[in-house]
Amino acid sequence: MDLVFDYEDIQLIPAKSIVKSRSECDTTVEFGGHTFKLPVVPANMQTIIDEKLAAFLAENGYFYIMHRFQPEKRLAFVKDMQSRGLIASISVGVKEGEFEFIKQLAEENLTPEFITIDIAHGHSNSVIEMIKHIKNHLPKSFVIAGNVGTPEAVRELEHAGADATKVGIGPGKVCITKIKTGFGTGGWQLAALRWCAKAASKPIIADGGIRTHGDIAKSIRFGATMVMIGSLFAGHEESPGETVIRDGKTYKEYFGSASEYQKGERKNVEGKKMYVEYKGPIIDTLIEMEQDLQSSISYAGGNKLKDIRTVDYVIVKNSIFNGDRIIY
Numbered sequence: 118m119d120l121v122f123d124y125e126d127i128q129l130i131p132a133k134s135i136v137k138s139r140s141e142c143d144t145t146v147e148f149g150g151h152t153f154k155l156p157v158v159p160a161n162m163q164t165i166i167d168e169k170l171a172a173f174l175a176e177n178g179y180f181y182i183m184h185r186f187q188p189e190k191r192l193a194f195v196k197d198m199q200s201r202g203l204i205a206s207i208s209v210g211v212k213e214g215e216f217e218f219i220k221q222l223a224e225e226n227l228t229p230e231f232i233t234i235d236i237a238h239g240h241s242n243s244v245i246e247m248i249k250h251i252k253n254h255l256p257k258s259f260v261i262a263g264n265v266g267t268p269e270a271v272r273e274l275e276h277a278g279a280d281a282t283k284v285g286i287g288p289g290k291v292c293i294t295k296i297k298t299g300f301g302t303g304g305w306q307l308a309a310l311r312w313c314a315k316a317a318s319k320p321i322i323a324d325g326g327i328r329t330h331g332d333i334a335k336s337i338r339f340g341a342t343m344v345m346i347g348s349l350f351a352g353h354e355e356s357p358g359e360t361v362i363r364d365g366k367t368y369k370e371y372f373g374s375a376s377e378y379q380k381g382e383r384k385n386v387e388g389k390k391m392y393v394e395y396k397g398p399i400i401d402t403l404i405e406m407e408q409d410l411q412s413s414i415s416y417a418g419g420n421k422l423k424d425i426r427t428v429d430y431v432i433v434k435n436s437i438f439n440g441d442r443i444i445y
């Protein structure tokens with residue numbers, strides 16, 4: 118690893134615009150044989166997405182990944198989405214029952230369009246076995262495997278048959294992995310993404326650490342095809358987290374998938390809970406993300422997402438906010 122930096126350390130350098138209006142810039146992305154409006158996916162976490170929001174996103178042309186924390190509901194979910202002509206995109210773990218679940222889907226002739234293998238330390242034999250198992254029983258499902266943080270891991274999971282890998286260990290807002298274990302890509306997630314992307318021959322999802330809409334463009338610049346986001350999507354009207362009112366202000370909960378709130382016990386806890394200010398309907402955020410990304414594309418001197426890939430950048434360590442914070 119030569120260069121180490123994170124999102125706040127980078128500024129992309131503008132190139133001459135070729136569009137008359139930012140509305141000419143196309144933010145759509147092709148991923149897994151489908152085209153989506155944005156290169157963005159809400160995190161597959163229980164306080165970020167539920168069945169209702171998944172259906173809303175799919176109906177409106179956005180990518181989604183359903184979480185895996187109510188395993189008994191997944192089969193019916195796949196059936197329901199597909200009977201409505203919508204993409205079925207689910208998550209699995211790697212414990213014994215999960216292998217059975219894949220067999221059950223195959224037995225019922227159900228092929229989810231996307232299956233994400235979602236565990237903390239994705240560079241492992243259990244994930245490699247699960248990739249092979251899915252490819253064996255459901256060869257047409259697009260398999261996303263993660264999470265990882267090194268080029269070796271990306272190569273190994275791709276070699277096992279993964280169609281995409283998810284990069285990010287410890288950069289999440291409700292993550293405490295870096296504190297509890299000393300490991301991860303927290304603090305240098307963008308550099309880790311760059312490092313992994315150089316080794317990848319298939320798409321990468323950058324996962325965790327996105328704090329501003331500009332970070333989406335930066336992820337694309339450093340090799341992501343898709344960007345997974347938790348905290349920026351928390352706190353919306355549709356967010357499944359509990360709503361609380363404090364001093365007249367409305368907040369919604371956002372907790373880690375490895376927190377005691379998710380697990381129901383204090384064992385191997387690597388996540389925490391926070392409260393996020395209520396943000397209104399999620400569509401407003403999605404529209405604003407699209408507009409900001411259109412603007413990013415125009416600054417890149419292009420009219421398509423891929424034009425961001427080649428822009429120059431500078432490293433301005435910890436200084437892009439210059440003392441400012443974003444307050445709308």
Ligand SMILES: NC(=O)C1=CN([C@@H]2O[C@H](COP(=O)(O)OP(=O)(O)OC[C@H]3O[C@@H](n4cnc5c(N)ncnc54)[C@H](OP(=O)(O)O)[C@@H]3O)[C@@H](O)[C@H]2O)C=CC1
Pocket residue numbers: 210211212235236237238241243264285286287288289292294325373374375385387
């Ligand atoms: N992106 C990130 O930085 C992180 C994300 N998470 C999220 O938390 C959720 C729970 O994750 P996870 O605990 O993996 O899921 P599970 O509890 O389903 O564990 C998956 C399997 O991997 C084993 N396992 C877990 N951690 C490790 C490790 N460090 N080394 C070897 N084996 C391991 C577990 O066994 P055993 O429990 O007995 O060890 C279990 O068999 C997921 O949604 C995950 O994405 C969690 C931490 C970091």
Ligand SMILES: Nc1nc2c(ncn2[C@@H]2O[C@H](COP(=O)(O)O)[C@@H](O)[C@H]2O)c(=O)[nH]1
Pocket residue numbers: 160161162264285286287288289290291292293294295324325326327345346347348349372373374375376387388389
């Ligand atoms: N270390 C942990 N990481 C977690 C946990 N739950 C989720 N996550 C990861 O965070 C991102 C979202 O990050 P954000 O910065 O956008 O909020 C999510 O997609 C997971 O990869 C956890 O308990 N511990």
